[in-house]
Amino acid sequence: MASLRDIKxxxxxxxxxxxxxxxxxxxxxxxxxxxEVNAKAFVPYMGKIQDxxxxxxxxxxxxxxxxxxTRPVKKTAYLVITSDRGLVGGYNSNILRTVTAKxxxxxxxxxxxxxxxxxxxxRDFFAKQGMTILESKIALPDHPxxxxxxxxxxxxxxxxxxxxxxxxxxxYNHYVSAIQQDVTEKKVLPLTDIxxxxxxxxxxxxxxxEAILEVLLPQYAESLIFGAVLDGKASEHAASMTAMKxxxxxxxxxxxxxxxxxxRARQAAITQEITEIVGxxxxxE
Amino acid sequence: xxxxxxxxxxxxxxVYDSEVSMVIGVTATGEMGVLPGHIPTVAPLGIGAVxxxxxxxxxxxxxxxxxxxxxxxxxxxxxxxxxxxxxxxLARAQEAAKRAEARLQANKDEVDFKRAELxxxxxxxxxxxxxxxx
Numbered sequence: 542m543a544s545l546r547d548i549k550x551x552x553x554x555x556x557x558x559x560x561x562x563x564x565x566x567x568x569x570x571x572x573x574x575x576x577e578v579n580a581k582a583f584v585p586y587m588g589k590i591q592d593x594x595x596x597x598x599x600x601x602x603x604x605x606x607x608x609x610x611t612r613p614v615k616k617t618a619y620l621v622i623t624s625d626r627g628l629v630g631g632y633n634s635n636i637l638r639t640v641t642a643k644x645x646x647x648x649x650x651x652x653x654x655x656x657x658x659x660x661x662x663x664r665d666f667f668a669k670q671g672m673t674i675l676e677s678k679i680a681l682p683d684h685p686x687x688x689x690x691x692x693x694x695x696x697x698x699x700x701x702x703x704x705x706x707x708x709x710x711x712x713y714n715h716y717v718s719a720i721q722q723d724v725t726e727k728k729v730l731p732l733t734d735i736x737x738x739x740x741x742x743x744x745x746x747x748x749x750x751e752a753i754l755e756v757l758l759p760q761y762a763e764s765l766i767f768g769a770v771l772d773g774k775a776s777e778h779a780a781s782m783t784a785m786k787x788x789x790x791x792x793x794x795x796x797x798x799x800x801x802x803x804x805r806a807r808q809a810a811i812t813q814e815i816t817e818i819v820g821x822x823x824x825x826e
Numbered sequence: 827x828x829x830x831x832x833x834x835x836x837x838x839x840x841v842y843d844s845e846v847s848m849v850i851g852v853t854a855t856g857e858m859g860v861l862p863g864h865i866p867t868v869a870p871l872g873i874g875a876v877x878x879x880x881x882x883x884x885x886x887x888x889x890x891x892x893x894x895x896x897x898x899x900x901x902x903x904x905x906x907x908x909x910x911x912x913x914x915x916l917a918r919a920q921e922a923a924k925r926a927e928a929r930l931q932a933n934k935d936e937v938d939f940k941r942a943e944l945x946x947x948x949x950x951x952x953x954x955x956x957x958x959x960x
Contacts, residue, residue, distance in 0.1 A: 582839030589835060589904055593868055593895055687837035687906060744895075747869040748855050756854075756870040756893055760906065767837050 545810065548803040552796055559792030565628070566785035572683050573719065573778035579684055580716075580771045587768055590761050596743070597750055597757070598735045606754045607702065608762065609732050616653060616706040618675070619644065620697060620729065620766065621667070622713040622773040623660030625679055629777055630784035632714060632722065633662040639724045640712050641670075655706060657697050659690065659770060675700070683774065690770055694763040701730045702759075713769040714776035720783055722776035729765050732758060830862040832878060834887060834903040841908045842887055848879040849901050851894050860896055867896040873947045875955045876903060886911045888955040890948050914956045923949035 621640055623633045648654050651672055658664040658677040667674055678693040701709055708730060715725040728734070746753050827847055834842035849860040852874035870893045878885045892905030926946035929938065 579838075583837055585833075585840060586835045586837050586904060589895065589902055593893075593904070597868070691906065743866065745865055745867040747853060747858070747867055752854060753868050753870055753893065756891070760892065760904070763906070764837060 545803065545806055548799055548806060552799045552803065555792050555795050555799065559789050559796070562785045562788040562792065566782055566789060569778045569782035569785060573775060573782055575684055576771070576775040576778050580768075580775055583768060583771055587764055590757070590764055593744075594732075594735055594757060594761055597746075597753060606751070606758055608698075608730060608758045609735070609754075611731050611733060612707050614707045616655065617647070618655050618657055618697070618700070618706040618709045620657040620709060620711040621659070621663045622711070622769055623658070623663035623666075624777045625661040625681065627662070628784060629780040630787075632777055632780035632784075633660075633666075635722075635724050636712055636714060637663065637666050639726070643710075643726070644672075657693065657709075659693060659773075675705070681770070681774075683778070685770055685774060687767055690767060691763075694766045695759075697766065698730070698759045698762045701762075711766065711769055713773040714780070716772050716775040716779060719779045722780055725769075727765070727769065729762055732762065827881075828862040830860065830864075831900045832903070833900070834876070834889070834905065834908050836905055836908050838907075841913075842878070842903075842910060844878075844880070846878045846880045846885075848877075850877040850879070851889070851903070852876075853894065858894070860894075860901055863898050864896050864901075866898070867894075869894045869896075871903065871905065873944070873951050875951060876908075886955045886958060888914060888952050890951070909952065909955075911955050911958065914952050916953065916956050919949045919952035919956065923953065 619640060621636060623636055627633070644654060655673045655675040656663075656667045657675055658667060659681065661679040664674060664677040664679060676693055676696050678690060681689055697709060700706060708728065711727045711729050713725055713727075714722040716722055829845040829847050830849065832842060832844060832846050832849055833840065847862070851858055851860075851869075852872050853869040854872060855869070858869060871889055871891060873890050874888075876887045876889050878887065887908055887910050889903060889905045889908045892903060892908075895902040895904065923946060926942045926949060929942035930946065
């Protein structure tokens with residue numbers, strides 16, 4: 542049986558760990574609040590863009606744009622949004638497992654697809670698998686602004702336009718609640734699922750609908766990606782919060798168990814001491 | 827005097843939201859002035875200043891690309907980034923302009939050249955808006 546001092550040491554160190562995880566949980570909680578605010582600030586922009594895109598789609602049936610037409614797929618791009626660090630529970634492994642399964646299902650060789658990675662965990666994982674990583678962005682701040690990811694979204698959309706790949710799928714954790722995040726797959730390009738709206742007024746286009754689409758569609762596709770990054774960040778903070786909460790709970794449980802063992806050992810030592818004293822006194826009589 | 831609501835939104839949130847009497851933006855086909863009651867229109871914007879006239883004052887907002895959506899009672903500007911004159915970091919803009927100029931002189935690569943040119947345009951736009959000389 543471990544000595545009293547050993548048990549005491551374990552209790553102290555577990556307590557310290559639980560203090561750290563508790564602090565990390567609270568940090569994540571406040572980051573989650575901010576991430577939710579950021580995601581909300583993005584909603585009007587996305588809504589407006591969607592309005593205009595669908596208004597154009599409704600206004601003219603003959604308008605087509607390379608970004609809206611499906612072409613034979615020679616190469617697929619997978620844009621995967623993960624976190625930079627661990628301590629986020631199943632956040633990264635859920636995404637990576639889903640993506641790997643989809644890739645195995647759709648492709649037979651590594652030449653048929655490329656990876657675009659946002660987040661260090663994803664980049665490291667796919668590099669280890671020997672897959673081609675065309676672009677990666679790491680060390681994103683906790684509350685990314687559009688300027689932070691502009692470069693990679695711009696490249697992602699640009700490489701679709703110049704024919705490097707023919708479709709883009711995006712994977713991220715969709716934030717449902719603080720304890721639930723769902724891995725989501727979204728087809729970013731080509732933009733085939735634009736619903737023509739009936740409610741919005743028809744517009745005049747200056748100079749032409751085609752010229753507007755030229756500006757609008759890349760901006761729309763980039764916004765989709767930015768939206769997913771914001772959503773992913775909120776999920777990351779939520780996942781981190783939940784993971785740290787369960788770590789704290791586990792530590793507390795461990796401390797309770799250890800305290801019980803400690804008290805028993807202490808009591809046993811006292812009892813033994815008394816028995817020895819009594820035994821010693823009896824021997825003297 | 828009739829007014830029109832103006833909303834400038836970026837992915838990072840709304841930048842401007844107010845009633846003005848006239849909006850002037852630089853579109854792909856030239857400068858475009860919008861008064862209340864304009865026919866619904868969509869036009870792409872270049873890198874430039876959007877002028878918002880209100881009573882006797884004019885406010886400037888630096889807009890980098892995006893487009894202008896006009897309805898009779900409302901104008902929405904959707905841009906990837908936009909800053910009001912008071913929010914512009916002048917030192918940063920000047921720094922960016924210097925960097926872009928240096929890159930323009932050093933680089934002969936076409937892609938980089940174009941990017942540097944755009945960066946310079948954005949920086950100059952910010953500086954102009956900050957100083958109010960449009």
